[in-house]
Amino acid sequence: MTTWVDLESYQPVAVKMLQHSITRQRIAHAYLFHGPPGTGKQEASLLFAMRYFCEHIDESTAEPCHQCHSCKRIKSGNHPDLHWIEPDGQSIKKDQIEYLQKEFTYTGLESNQKVYVIMQAEKMTVNAANRLLKFLEEPSRETVAILITDHAGRMLDTIVSRCQRVQFHTLSNLHLYNQLVEKGLTESTASLFAAMKIDVDQAVKWNExxxxxxxxxxxxxxxxxxxxxxxxxxxxxxxxxxxxxxxxxxxxxxxxxxxxxxxxxxxxxxxxxxxxxxxxxxxxxxxxxxxxxxxxxxxxxxxxxxxxxxxxxxxxxxxxxxxxxxxxxx
Ligand SMILES: [Zn+2]
Structure with a gap:
């Protein structure tokens, strides 16, 4: 599992910005993580969510403990308050956003804190985007939205303007290659996945x-x-x-x-x-x-x-x- 330190080695600006907002307790309602594929946007979302829900927070650092029940549940992909939304077919539909909001309304009793990550956010239909906008404007809830996109230019301005933008920069192939070899991929597989700009975690999964x-x-x-x-x-x-x-x-x-x-x-x-x-x-x-x-x-x-x-x-x-x-x- 990636740590902020790992991520900082290739995304220093984005990571500093996020760490800053975490340790100073200035967390935005919505973030837009944008940049080319394979630049760590998904890893950053996971780390962010882990720190947000971590049961053993060290206030002096943005690093989650990686050991507690919450951290482990996020790692294994079954934390009840962290939701991932992906396109259903070609687009992210209004129903998907509505479903999420209902879920939040009914299950937010024990803890008000929720994080939701919208992958390929540029694929939201206009209706879905409008629905999300209303949600972002409700100040009452302690929810954090992370929108991820490889194509920020295709997002609605109204959405972008309500998000704190975090830009992820293109990695050098060599850097990605070294990371993949470190994770145990053969040189030929690492070379291929690095050229295809596959995220580290994704590459490890595909490798198996x-x-x-x-x-x-x-x-x-x-x-x-x-x-x-x-x-x-x-x-x-x-x-x-x-x-x-x-x-x-x-x-x-x-x-x-x-x-x-x-x-x-x-x-x-x-x-x-x-x-x-x-x-x-x-x-x-x-x-x-x-x-x-x-x-x-x-x-x-x-x-x-x-x-x-x-x-x-x-x-x-x-x-x-x-x-x-x-x-x-x-
Ligand atoms: Zn933890």
Whole structure:
């Protein structure tokens, strides 16, 4: 589990600001944690909540004890007064905010203190946002809202203006890589997750899930087939690839891996071997960079990004992927 000290090593400004507001007891009703993915916004929310509910508070520090019943319940994800809201499908709906507010009204008897964290807050519908606004304006309750977003620009001004903004800055890949290796990930997995800017806690979770290791293997095998023969890639897409990458998130993840594969080819062309992400595939990639020219690699990167857009626009995934494979096979 992350501590403020860990987080401070890569987000000094955000952490100082939060520590300050905790130790001086100037906690805002609502915070907006914004910044790119993988910059510690979720970890900061957890630490904040832990300190807020901690049973053994040391007033001189913002660090929670990490040991008490409350701290442990937050760690294991079942503290009754800490609520997480995530998009239900494509958006966060009014019902979700209403449900939360009802919950607060009925269960706030023993303790008035509640923290709720809204993930991907930019996905709130206008109705949900308006509902939340009313809630934020009620001064009676001891609630703290933490809104998390990678896209602060897409939030309603009316919401943003009521939140204390805390900006999280982009991490260097190297920093994230070192953290992941420290957490016990292999160098090749750490390199991949760092390049994808995956949060440390998320990366540790994914690392224990065989799906991700398998996904990586399948993408490499797909590219072997695409590079070596004209039809095998297409067959492999149907026989293996699409069976593994099911659903939008999985397909997007697959496309991210393909992007990294081609970016590595580009790195070879530019003589930047040091920035290769798939570090255990160096020899393979070196061979393939003789097959794919720099301009071809750039065109194919464009095609992959285009496929991502198509998926976001609900083009049928099989069609979008088939088209992409045909482009890659040229
Ligand atoms: Zn505690």
């Amino acid at each position: 899930d065989d799906w991700f290791a398998e996904a990586r293997k399948i993408v490499i095998q797909l590219m072997d087939r695409v590079m070596n023969s004209n039809e095998e890639g297409y067959l492999y897409l149907h026989q293996v690839y699409l069976k593994h990458f099911k659903g939008r998130d999985a397909l997007e993840f697959g496309l991210e891996l393909l992007l990294i594969w081609f970016q590595d080819i580009v790195s070879f062309h530019l003589d930047k071997q040091g920035s290769i992400v798939l570090i255990d595939q160096k020899e393979r990639l070196e061979q393939y960079h003789y097959v794919v020219s720099l301009s071809e690699a750039k065109t194919l990167i464009y095609e992959i990004l285009n496929t991502k857009r198509k998926l976001a626009q609900n083009v049928h995934p099989t069609l979008a992927m088939e088209y992409l494979i045909l482009q890659l096979q040229r």
